[in-house]
Amino acid sequence: MDLNKVLADNIKNLSQIGSDPTGGMTRLLYTDSWLEAQKYVANQLTDAGLTATFDEVGNLFGRIEGTKYPEETILSGSHIDTVVNGGTLDGQFGVIAAYVAIQYLLATYGQPLRSLEVISMAEEEGSRFPTVFWGSKNFVREAKRSDVEDIADFEGKKFVDEMRRQGFDFRDESVPKRDDIRAFVEIHIEQGNVLENEALQIGVVNNIAGQRRYTIVLKGEANHAGTTPMGYRKDAVYGFSKICSEIIDRAVQVGDPLVVTFGKVEPKPNTVNVVPGEVLFTMDCRHTDQEVLKNFTEEAEAFMKEVAKDHQLDIAIDLWMDEAPVPMNDDIVATVEKAAKAEKMKYKMMHSGAGHDSQIIAPHYPSAMIFVPSTKGISHNPAEETKHEDLVAGVKVLAKALYELAYKE
């Protein structure tokens, strides 16, 4: 089997479905292109000798029974949905890689001892409805009907209606999660520039960073930029600049893997000749150690309050996302690392700074992730790219790891 060509053809073909006129790809949950993509994958699964089935909500599975331990399942896959005008790798590469790797294993070694299974998850991005991880959270039975019952997309289309229109529905919440999963391995593009900068092919992911996201509003007084002496000002942007500058300085000092980002800054009235009376900004902070994350952000909060007081500003701090780090399973990580070594890849152990389905699945089933480099770290963008040889390298490591997990006693 020509792994190289099969992989290239599959990426090319699947990328046609939901492709934007602008060059990107948009495949939002329960849209027609989303269903078309899942059906394309179902056909590929069948062609690869797997039994394809959908669950109630639209997660797609492709399974081959193990000869000796059919009740022990080794799972691999990722999500089929994209962001609006996204690239051709985020999500679907992990789905394609899983079935191409299994197809290769079946062609090379025949049926496995343990069952092998692909999962093409319905949704991870949260780009259509105000919900994320709908696919993985249903798989591990964490998703609740009540979470989505009343939500609608940006056009006002109800989640429930759209789900049913495509032939899916809520799962029976009384059915417990599966007990046959022995391992989950997800391969994904890095979405960062570490592997590229360090000229590596593979990242063996041992942790998904926890993250805290804040929205902060500083309120002062909007005044005329010419007629208001410095001493009579309550300049919200001045306060912001003190906060941003100091907290990033501190983060740099603390060092990797701590990251902190002030991504959104919206002053009011946002005009050249008015002292900004208000500014809304966000802080996104991540670390693989919950203690460090907690301490750093709490000290940041205290510092913000100090600055607000010094500058006579009111401050409202809203912590609206607080996700703990998710460690991967040591054994599965070791298996992946062994596979990378066996395939003679230049690799490193690393954490993921981005969120992935694995963070939902890892607390339930032993999990690990494999990263391949992202050119310039770009993702969620039509320019998203990974050299084809790096994609192939990733599939080889994945196949080797699945071989270790499913074919060895």
Place this chain on the structure above:
Amino acid sequence: MDLNKVLADNIKNLSQIGSDPTGGMTRLLYTDSWLEAQKYVANQLTDAGLTATFDEVGNLFGRIEGTKYPEETILSGSHIDTVVNGGTLDGQFGVIAAYVAIQYLLATYGQPLRSLEVISMAEEEGSRFPTVFWGSKNFVREAKRSDVEDIADFEGKKFVDEMRRQGFDFRDESVPKRDDIRAFVEIHIEQGNVLENEALQIGVVNNIAGQRRYTIVLKGEANHAGTTPMGYRKDAVYGFSKICSEIIDRAVQVGDPLVVTFGKVEPKPNTVNVVPGEVLFTMDCRHTDQEVLKNFTEEAEAFMKEVAKDHQLDIAIDLWMDEAPVPMNDDIVATVEKAAKAEKMKYKMMHSGAGHDSQIIAPHYPSAMIFVPSTKGISHNPAEETKHEDLVAGVKVLAKALYELAYKE
């Protein structure tokens, strides 16, 4: 004559013209409400015993000849136009105050020795077309046909067409400026909070601050907020925060009358989970001394470049407004101060941080300004307000100054 009531009635009536449903006032150059306002003022001028005439571009004058020195004119007034959804005082108060003061002088003392003249200037705000001071610049013969020949408003209506639609046209540029003006006094709301904070009634303005306005663009690299280690970032907002924080610190240290404002901040992509790859921001800096203004801003520019270098950012600095300070005339300022003292007002000598018609007129004719307090420093807003007693105080000081200038040998 009941100055109190005449003033109140005139403000009330003129504020009807161009009043917004939201409570503000919008009277843009060469619109119908603008013309209606000028015609209302023309009628009031006539009723006050003045001869009303328009110049070619739409500046309105009301004149009474001096009995002894008719060829020496004492001029007072301001502009009739407003910003979009502005208040009821910025501009028109200076027009009304001028003719109410003169009306009061005529009623009390009869005809002056020197000629007294009101000017209701066509435009100062630059709120409709990309041009400012069209009124005063025509009066002093600085405006050029070529400046506005090709400009249009936000709806695409051409300046020239709109001017002609209301019956006006370019002036004859071969005619020199008037040589009869001996003094110009403009009364205006402060648009700042100094008089209010210091519980004063009158500001005697001896200088209009020079100002420099910049737009700066810092360019780095937009990257994923989770997957990009701090060491691999080129964070434009981090660079901005260093610049803003340090330059405002320096300005505070230099002290009054230096002011510096970072009013507009626009990061890209402006999203919580992306390291901002770019930020556009403005710097507005003002001082009454050209040397200080020049040195401060040049040092600020140098500092910005340093920060850009340290943070691996590209920087583009655009100085798009560079106006020198305009000192008022010592004699006229002294006359206004004497008037404030004579009227027993609580006053202070001060500069104007905002731009005014006086800065265009002062280099041509001896000029001074009078400020009245602005409640909370608010202007360019429907909430713009000055206590009526403070408006009356202003008119009294203006009348006293005009008396000194026009009735005394």
